Each structure stands twice: as C-alpha cells, then as structure tokens.
Amino acid sequence: METTMKPAHIGRKISRIRELRGIKQETLAQELGVSQQTVSRIEASEAVEEDILAKVAKILGVQPEAIKNFSEEAVFNIIGNNYHDHSSSLNYQCTFNPLDKLMEVIEENKKLYERLLQSEREKVEILRER
Missing domain, CATH: 1.20.5 (Single alpha-helices involved in coiled-coils or other helix-helix interfaces)
Known part of the structure; x- marks a missing residue:
C-alpha cells in the first residue's frame, strides 16, 4: 500500500513564521521591495523560488531550511518545554x-x-x- 505525501506548502509556512515573528505582510513587502499583493501571492503558493525564499528567510531572521522544515507542532513543543517565566498570568501571585x-x-x-x-x-x- 503506497501513500503519497502532500508536498510542503512553503507559502503557508512563510505566512505562519511571519505571524509568529509579529511581522505584517506590508512590512515584509516593503523589505522585499514588492507590493503587499505579491507577498500574499507568495504565501498562497505551494512552491517558492529559492532566491525569493532566501530573501524572505533573511528578513524573517531564519534560514531557508528552517522555512522548508517548519512544523508548527514542533514550535509549540519547544515553547512549551522551554518557557518557565514565573511572572506569567498563570502563576500570578x-x-x-x-x-x-x-x-x-x-x-x-x-x-x-x-x-x-x-x-x-x-x-x-x-x-x-x-
């Protein structure tokens, strides 16, 4: 029985990393020297050209491989396992x-x-x- 893997949606990963970094599409567009609509199209694309991916990765402060291998579950596991700020509202005294x-x-x-x-x-x- 053969299963086909769905290709990684690079645009969606770029979008999610951008959101996690608190960067707006307009800001990313300005840094890339393109329109906000172009950034929207990039984020809607399953595949992104390597040179564009490299530019986006640099602006987002990550490696292109980090975008390709991005896993939201892994990010939340890392945050959950490493976040020990006792001043958070959960532990408010x-x-x-x-x-x-x-x-x-x-x-x-x-x-x-x-x-x-x-x-x-x-x-x-x-x-x-x-």
Missing part, C-alpha cells in the same frame, strides 16, 4: 487583598456621595433663602 481594595473603593464612593448630597442640600438652602 496577588500582592494585596482584593477585598481590602474593594472596601477602600466603597468607602471612597460613600464619601463622594456624601459630598454630593451636602452640595445639593446647600443649593436647596440657597434657593429657599431667595
């Missing part, structure tokens, strides 16, 4: 009691309300005197 902060806000709100109420009373008193 609150340095204050949120209930204390809530009570402070409620007290401040109450004081503002009392000042507003006093101001309204003074206005009513001024109007009565006239």
